[in-house]
Amino acid sequence: MDTVVDMAKAIKIQAKDVNVFYGEKQALNNVSIDIEDRSVTAFIGPSGCGKSTFLRCFNRMNDVIPSCRVKGSIMMGDVDVNSPQTDPVLLRARIGMVFQKPNPFPKTIFENVAYGPRIHGLAQSKTELDDMVEDSLKKAGLWGEVADRLADQATGLSGGQQQRLCIARAIAVGPDVLLMDEPCSALDPIATSVIEELISELQQRFTILIVTHSMQQAARVSQKTAYFHLGTLVEYGDTKDVFTLPKNEQTEAYISGKIG
Amino acid sequence: MSDFLSPNLVVFAATIAAAFLSFYLGTGRVRKQAIASQTKSHSLNQYYGFYVSLWVLVPAILLALIWMFAADPMLTSAAKARMLAAYPNLPDSFLNLKMAQLVNIAAGYIKAPDAVMAAQADLLRAAQASADRARSLTLAAVMCIGFFYAFRRVSPELRARVLCEAFLRRLFFLSAVVAILTTIGIVASLLFEAVRFFREVSLFDFFFGTHWSPMTALRPGDAAAADEFVAGSTGSFGMVPVMAGTLLVAVIAMAVAVPIGLFSAIYTSEFASRRVRNIVKPTLEVLAGVPTVVYGFFAALTAAPFFRDLGLFVGLDVSSQSALAAGGVMGIMIIPFISSLSDDVITAVPQSLRDGAYGLGSTRGETIIRVVLPAAFPGLVGAFLLAISRAIGETMIVVMAAGVAANMTINPLESVTTVTVQIVMLLTGDNEFDSVKTLSAFALGMTLFVITLLLNVAALTASRRLGQRYE
Numbered sequence: 178m179d180t181v182v183d184m185a186k187a188i189k190i191q192a193k194d195v196n197v198f199y200g201e202k203q204a205l206n207n208v209s210i211d212i213e214d215r216s217v218t219a220f221i222g223p224s225g226c227g228k229s230t231f232l233r234c235f236n237r238m239n240d241v242i243p244s245c246r247v248k249g250s251i252m253m254g255d256v257d258v259n260s261p262q263t264d265p266v267l268l269r270a271r272i273g274m275v276f277q278k279p280n281p282f283p284k285t286i287f288e289n290v291a292y293g294p295r296i297h298g299l300a301q302s303k304t305e306l307d308d309m310v311e312d313s314l315k316k317a318g319l320w321g322e323v324a325d326r327l328a329d330q331a332t333g334l335s336g337g338q339q340q341r342l343c344i345a346r347a348i349a350v351g352p353d354v355l356l357m358d359e360p361c362s363a364l365d366p367i368a369t370s371v372i373e374e375l376i377s378e379l380q381q382r383f384t385i386l387i388v389t390h391s392m393q394q395a396a397r398v399s400q401k402t403a404y405f406h407l408g409t410l411v412e413y414g415d416t417k418d419v420f421t422l423p424k425n426e427q428t429e430a431y432i433s434g435k436i437g
Numbered sequence: 438m439s440d441f442l443s444p445n446l447v448v449f450a451a452t453i454a455a456a457f458l459s460f461y462l463g464t465g466r467v468r469k470q471a472i473a474s475q476t477k478s479h480s481l482n483q484y485y486g487f488y489v490s491l492w493v494l495v496p497a498i499l500l501a502l503i504w505m506f507a508a509d510p511m512l513t514s515a516a517k518a519r520m521l522a523a524y525p526n527l528p529d530s531f532l533n534l535k536m537a538q539l540v541n542i543a544a545g546y547i548k549a550p551d552a553v554m555a556a557q558a559d560l561l562r563a564a565q566a567s568a569d570r571a572r573s574l575t576l577a578a579v580m581c582i583g584f585f586y587a588f589r590r591v592s593p594e595l596r597a598r599v600l601c602e603a604f605l606r607r608l609f610f611l612s613a614v615v616a617i618l619t620t621i622g623i624v625a626s627l628l629f630e631a632v633r634f635f636r637e638v639s640l641f642d643f644f645f646g647t648h649w650s651p652m653t654a655l656r657p658g659d660a661a662a663a664d665e666f667v668a669g670s671t672g673s674f675g676m677v678p679v680m681a682g683t684l685l686v687a688v689i690a691m692a693v694a695v696p697i698g699l700f701s702a703i704y705t706s707e708f709a710s711r712r713v714r715n716i717v718k719p720t721l722e723v724l725a726g727v728p729t730v731v732y733g734f735f736a737a738l739t740a741a742p743f744f745r746d747l748g749l750f751v752g753l754d755v756s757s758q759s760a761l762a763a764g765g766v767m768g769i770m771i772i773p774f775i776s777s778l779s780d781d782v783i784t785a786v787p788q789s790l791r792d793g794a795y796g797l798g799s800t801r802g803e804t805i806i807r808v809v810l811p812a813a814f815p816g817l818v819g820a821f822l823l824a825i826s827r828a829i830g831e832t833m834i835v836v837m838a839a840g841v842a843a844n845m846t847i848n849p850l851e852s853v854t855t856v857t858v859q860i861v862m863l864l865t866g867d868n869e870f871d872s873v874k875t876l877s878a879f880a881l882g883m884t885l886f887v888i889t890l891l892l893n894v895a896a897l898t899a900s901r902r903l904g905q906r907y908e
Contacts (some may be wrong), residue, residue, distance in 0.1 A: 276796070
């Protein structure tokens with residue numbers, strides 16, 4: 178039964194032969210992967226295996242690093258993410274990103290969420306903007322906690338709240354895809370479980386790619402898991418298969434804690 | 438004894454030698470004792486050496502300092518008493534001249550004009566020699582006492598390291614205290630003279646008076662008294678025009694420096710590659726190393742005529758000593774100040790904020806204007822305030838390029854004067870140091886000091902707020 182459902186899921190992003198270089202050093206080696214629509218795909222692997230680098234390929238965040246070069250194609254629908262003709266500004270409006278450390282801007286809570294709609298000119302009026310902010314905060318599960326203090330400084334929120342604010346900020350632009358780079362690594366267990374629940378809810382609307390160091394987290398939130406080692410994609414499959422019946426020895430060694 | 442080996446030098450060398458000797462004696466003693474008693478000494482051997490030489494050096498230095506302040510005046514007053522006996526009818530001012538001559542004769546710089554002076558010089562020399570002998574002996578005695586006290590205490594149980602550390606701590610504390618006391622001393626002398634000024638001129642007249650001409654003019658109602666005063670000892674002391682001129686020049690300077698400095702800081706911190714940044718930033722900072730007097734030349738000889746010619750060209754009457762020239766050049770002077778500080782502040786904004794903005798689809802410009810600059814704002818304000826206080830306190834450029842006439846104007850094409858220019862005018866040249874005119878310089882200085890102090894405090898507070906945010 179499960180396989181039938183999985184088969185029914187459309188492919189959202191198709192990466193083919195992605196190679197990434199930092200100067201002379203090759204960080205990713207011929208990575209090809211199909212990402213399913215409206216699902217959570219987890220990238221796991223030891224530090225320095227290239228999983229974050231790969232995640233940053235999807236919204237061209239590697240452009241920011243001067244020495245970094247990306248080769249290969251990443252197709253999202255009919256958009257070639259990596260093509261020089263693709264405008265990273267428009268691309269990033271379709272692919273939101275949440276970072277390792279919560280990074281709210283030193284503005285008010287409202288202004289943080291309104292930032293994306295403002296720079297992309299999404300709201301025609303103040304009421305529309307208000308609605309967008311409220312809607313995004315609700316989707317990020319933060320509305321109830323901040324509804325009465327939208328004018329407070331965002332930096333005054335707790336770490337977990339700040340991270341959910343960053344999720345709301347990303348959602349407000351109206352993306353299809355959310356990239357999450359170890360979103361819980363700076364948070365305590367309670368805040369982490371709140372975010373994990375949120376990820377499961379968001380999955381119904383967004384395609385989510387998440388890099389995580391915690392294998393339990395990957396097992397809890399994701400449907401698909403990709404294991405990276407030294408810049409290569411070692412194993413990719415349904416999460417429950419990867420964790421219970423890994424096909425590759427390296428994957429097994431990693432998830433059983435022998436390497437890491 | 439040759440000229441080279443002056444007694445002072447010999448004493449100094451002997452003191453240093455004694456310190457070294459006591460170092461070796463101290464380490465030697467603790468080493469022997471440790472071996473003899475089969476124990477490990479508390480600290481490394483060298484600390485015992487330091488301990489002993491500190492006890493030799495520090496009392497000696499203190500004594501030498503006290504001696505320096507106490508002995509010379511005593512010698513001089515004794516010599517003066519002798520001179521008074523030798524020339525009973527000489528007026529005081531002549532006696533002082535004679536005294537200066539005497540000191541030079543005794544030092545061997547000039548020949549004695551007559552037998553009386555020669556005899557007096559011999560007496561002074563003898564007194565100096567005996568004082569030097571007494572000093573050497575006392576120093577030797579103090580060093581010996583210090584040495585034996587410390588040397589006898591040296592044993593493996595003595596916590597020499599702790600004692601040396603305690604000495605260092607006190608030394609550093611003392612240095613800090615000296616710096617603070619000097620500042621307090623300077624401010625106090627300024628305050629003291631300012632208070633004397635305000636006994637003559639009311640606070641209200643000074644701070645709210647709109648007429649400044651300390652050299653010539655008379656205060657209303659003083660006309661009757663004018664004959665009794667030497668010209669120049671009365672005047673009108675309203676500092677408003679002077680302060681207005683200062684602010685005008687500072688505002689022009691900031692108008693030049695803030696955009697150029699801030700934009701170049703944005704370029705170096707956000708756009709330039711590492712290689713370009715490594716060239717551009719030091720080059721900008723070279724501007725900070727140009728002596729202000731050179732900027733003064735530039736302002737007076739190049740900028741001012743340029744602005745005047747430009748004014749003629751467009752039909753404006755520009756004074757040859759315009760506020761525009763002085764302020765513009767001063768602005769150039771503080772560009773590196775602003776660009777360097779702003780660059781540091783902007784670089785301190787965490788990369789994660791930029792990533793967040795890019796991740797939301799911001800362009801580079803949007804990221805800088807909407808995220809980076811607002812985040813850096815408190816620090817930037819701090820940098821600007823520091824730059825303003827530099828501009829207000831700057832002297833050389835305005836002395837050379839701004840005028841001396843205290844015009845009450847906000848027209849940058851006219852000549853204005855600044856607080857610092859007026860202080861220079863008032864205190865250079867032949868002045869008696871207790872006339873109201875001279876004292877007014879201290880009141881101006883005090884006002885300037887208070888203003889720059891407040892600006893600096895505000896700047897520090899602003900930068901500290903930025904620091905806390907990204908802890």
